[in-house]
Every structure is written in C-alpha cells, then in structure tokens.
Amino acid sequence: MALVEMMSLWSEGVAAADKGDWAGALKLFTTITEPRAKICFNIGCCHIVMGNLQEAEKAFKSTIEKDKHLAVGYFQCGSVFYKEGKYQEALQDFARCFTELRGNQLIDYKILGLTFKLYSCEILYNVALGHAKVGNWAKAEENLILALSQKVEPRHGTKIEKAMQEILKQKDFPLTEMPKGRLFQPNEKLVEQLEKKDYLGKSTVVSSVVDKDSFSGFAPLQPQSDNPPVRQKAPEILKTLQGEPHRVLFEFNPETIEEMGVMPGNIVFVLKKGNDNWATVLFNGKKGIVPCNYLEPVELKFQSQIQAAELKQDEGSAKGGTKEAEIPAPPTTSAPNITRNHQDKQAPSNARENSSSAEKAATPPSYLVKVYYKYTVAIQVSHKLSYGDLLILISSKLKLTPCAIILSFRDGETDVPLTTDNVERAWKLSTDNCLKLKCTDVHAEEPLVTMENAENPVQSEDKTGMTVTALFDYEASQAEDLPFKKGDVIKVLNKVSEEWWEGECHEKFGIFPSAFVNKKSSI
Numbered sequence: 001m002a003l004v005e006m007m008s009l010w011s012e013g014v015a016a017a018d019k020g021d022w023a024g025a026l027k028l029f030t031t032i033t034e035p036r037a038k039i040c041f042n043i044g045c046c047h048i049v050m051g052n053l054q055e056a057e058k059a060f061k062s063t064i065e066k067d068k069h070l071a072v073g074y075f076q077c078g079s080v081f082y083k084e085g086k087y088q089e090a091l092q093d094f095a096r097c098f099t100e101l102r103g104n105q106l107i108d109y110k111i112l113g114l115t116f117k118l119y120s121c122e123i124l125y126n127v128a129l130g131h132a133k134v135g136n137w138a139k140a141e142e143n144l145i146l147a148l149s150q151k152v153e154p155r156h157g158t159k160i161e162k163a164m165q166e167i168l169k170q171k172d173f174p175l176t177e178m179p180k181g182r183l184f185q186p187n188e189k190l191v192e193q194l195e196k197k198d199y200l201g202k203s204t205v206v207s208s209v210v211d212k213d214s215f216s217g218f219a220p221l222q223p224q225s226d227n228p229p230v231r232q233k234a235p236e237i238l239k240t241l242q243g244e245p246h247r248v249l250f251e252f253n254p255e256t257i258e259e260m261g262v263m264p265g266n267i268v269f270v271l272k273k274g275n276d277n278w279a280t281v282l283f284n285g286k287k288g289i290v291p292c293n294y295l296e297p298v299e300l301k302f303q304s305q306i307q308a309a310e311l312k313q314d315e316g317s318a319k320g321g322t323k324e325a326e327i328p329a330p331p332t333t334s335a336p337n338i339t340r341n342h343q344d345k346q347a348p349s350n351a352r353e354n355s356s357s358a359e360k361a362a363t364p365p366s367y368l369v370k371v372y373y374k375y376t377v378a379i380q381v382s383h384k385l386s387y388g389d390l391l392i393l394i395s396s397k398l399k400l401t402p403c404a405i406i407l408s409f410r411d412g413e414t415d416v417p418l419t420t421d422n423v424e425r426a427w428k429l430s431t432d433n434c435l436k437l438k439c440t441d442v443h444a445e446e447p448l449v450t451m452e453n454a455e456n457p458v459q460s461e462d463k464t465g466m467t468v469t470a471l472f473d474y475e476a477s478q479a480e481d482l483p484f485k486k487g488d489v490i491k492v493l494n495k496v497s498e499e500w501w502e503g504e505c506h507e508k509f510g511i512f513p514s515a516f517v518n519k520k521s522s523i
Helices: 003-018 021-032 036-049 053-068 071-083 087-100 120-133 136-148 154-168 188-193 303-318 348-360 387-397 423-429 451-455
Strands: 105-107 115-118 244-248 267-273 280-284 287-293 295-297 367-372 376-381 405-411 412-415 434-440 467-472 490-497 500-506 507-512 517-522
Touching: 003 021, 003 036, 003 188, 021 036, 036 071, 053 136, 071 087, 071 115, 071 120, 120 136, 120 154, 136 154, 188 295, 244 490, 280 295, 280 423, 295 303, 303 507, 376 387, 387 405, 387 434, 405 423, 423 434
Parallel strands: 367 434
Antiparallel strands: 105 115, 244 267, 244 295, 267 280, 280 287, 367 376, 405 412, 405 434, 467 490, 467 517, 490 500, 500 507
C-alpha cells in the first residue's frame, strides 16, 4: 500500500476513535495492508475497548513481532493475558517489558505519537501481581519492595504500599492498565502533506478605475483618470496566517524538543489547544507548544484602525474627556505554575516566592525513627506511622523482607516486641519526636546492636573511654552520620561493626567509618 493511502486511513481511523466510533476505527485500521507495529497496536487497543480479548491478543503479538523492542507492546500483551487468566504468559510479558526499559524509570511515548508514560515501578507492580497469581508470594513481595524504591509520583507509593499489605495477607490486588482509548497518532507533518494545495490561486483585480469592478480575468490597460472616485478601504485581514493571535504574558524557557521559547509581549498564533494545558502555536515560521495559561487572546490592529482610534480619542478629549481615563491598569498577576508530563517544571521565581510563605506556615511537625540494627539507621517521616507502615519502611531501608525482621521498643527496662496493638504506646514513649526501635534479623547468626548499649555506650564491652583522632575530614551524608574535621578528637561510644563505629564529637552523636580515624586508643 502506498504511503499516502496508509497515512490517510491511519488519520481517519484515529479521528473515528476520537468520536467514539471504535468499530469504524477498527475497520479503517484493518484495511491497511502490511500494517506497521503502531497500526497493530491501535488494532489491539480497539479490540480491548470492544471486549474482544482473543483478537486483541493476536494484534499485540503482531505488534511485538514487528517491533521486538516496543516495551508498551509487551505491557499491553501482558495485560490481555492476565484478563484471560493466562498468568504465566502475562508474567513473562511483564518481565520482558521491564527489560526493554533498559534501566530507565520511565518511557514517555508522546514523541512517538502516544500520550502515555510507562513507569518501571508500575511494571514491577504487575510482575509482583503475576507472581502472586501463580502462588509465589516471596517473589511478589521482593518485586513490590523494588517497585517502592523506583516510584516517581506520590500516587505510586500509596498504591504499592496498599499492595504490600495485601501480599502480607496473601491476597491479590488490582492490575495496573493503560487507560482505554489511547492510540498512536500519525505524524502531523505527513498528514498535512496529504491535503491538496492550490499554489496559483485565482486571479484578482489589483487596481481598477471602475467602482465596484469585480472582473477577475486579464484585460488591456485601462486609461487612468485624473480624479478617480474615492472608495472606502476594506479592513485589512491577515489571510495568510493560520490560527488565532495570542499575546505571551510570561517568559517561557523550553526544556524539551517540542516546546518553544517565547518572551513577554510576543505575538503567537494558536493552532490547537489540548486538554493537558498545552497549546500548539506558530511563531517566526516555527511550530511548537507553550502553556495555555501563558497566553491571552489579542485582536490585531493595523495602521488604519490605529489612526481611526486616535482620531476618536482626540474628539473625546475635545469634548472634555481625557485619554488617561481609558488607559487600563497594568496586570498584577504572576506567572502560573507549569505541569509537564515527565516532571514538574519550575514556575517563575515570583510564583515560587508567593507559595513558599504559605508552605512554611502549613508545615507539619516531622518525626525521626531511629533503628538499631547491625548499624544505626535514622529515617525522617512526616507523621506517626502505623505498625504496617513502619515494617514496610524499615525493611525497605535495610533491603530486607518485612517477614524477616522483628521490631521492638524499650518500655522501662524491658524490650517489648512492636505489634499493631502497642504501636501507639511506643510513640507515646518517644522523646523529642524520636522513636527508637531495635531491629532483629530472624536469620542473623551474630548479635546485633542493642538499644541498651547504643543509649549507654559507656557500658559497652567493646570500648570503654576510648578516644581516636580523625585522619581525614568526614561530611555527613545521612541523618545518622557524625561529621568531623581532620585532627578532631572523637570519643568512641560503640562498635556498630568493623567498618562503622558510633561516637561523639563537638557535642554531636552519630556513626562514622572506622577507616577515617587513628585506631590506636588513648585513655
């Protein structure tokens, strides 16, 4: 099939789908002979909307065969297998989809014509669901922990944590799917070239001495009169420009290829406005996208209109009016925030300054969870967490599974195992918004750091009254680290491990690498 015919059918099929005519769209797509991978993908999406899972499976298999590196094709094929109850095949496709991301956290298909972002954490979420369906709960838990470490947006963390709670109960959870109705769009430039263009146009009269002369052909030269009749000039209209004129309100700096940089006061012509707050515009002969809320409609005035307006103002001032009264007040608004698909772009500085004061006023108190394991770990949290949230958070930080650790807290002289029933008691015993917990690995063969030794380091059997000298500068990279300078004297409180010690320096407490100090003790 010729390229022109294929692009025409592709464009008509997408237009039919936009109107909700999925049967018509499917008929147009299937008319294309030897379809590309994107066309096969669109055929599969049409079958999903219409409920034909077997036909959708065939279409997505053809997509993968034509493009073996199209990750979103494996994602859709795995979703169809899951809905058909073929969990092992779905698990294989989701795993292959994660491989095709090649270590990236997401792929934005907008440049390829598909309005969809494929996140690695969502793929791992579906991989975990596949393992859960085949009864491999340990693998499902491992993939959810890995997905939690690769989350990009806040909604991902909430969804994965809910799935983790279901896994602990050995229950399955909902599948993550691509929104229905998303299709690969054809290239706009190729579609524009399909339209026929009249480069010659129709001949028109340039000048005539005859009033209301509508002759449009060729004629001999006409004699020029000395005093031709006066005709009223028609208003000037820019027929050659496309789109609606808009004025740019704020400076916009592009961050992607499709975006266009503009300055305040520029006049651009809007070709199309999308639902995602982005407008396709023409500026200086180039096409690009800018935020819709950075533009305002404007009426272009030409010299004849300006002169008429000035004449009207002069007449008004002669009657007692003033020009200053008609001058509008300057704008007082600041540039709005910009939300991009890949990341949130920074808004102009004045908008950030206005929002910073409100954020500081509404900042809730923060809490610190200090965990004593083979080494000391400190985790900053925004609110008092429940037992399940603490278990998931600490196991993820220590890179362990939740079922492999036991948490406990100090109540008087006794270590009490942390449970759902006594977690509120543990938070009440915390001081200075700091909850101190002891973590025990059920598979560990060597003793761990105890809270008693960590809080009373002078009683530790490892070191008593030992001081060391810093050989190098050490800057803290975590909340639990102890910073110091070369030559500082550090009091050793406890040996967390052979590589990490806990100490005191300049009235600060924390852990530091033992290789940074002189290990010869001095009393």
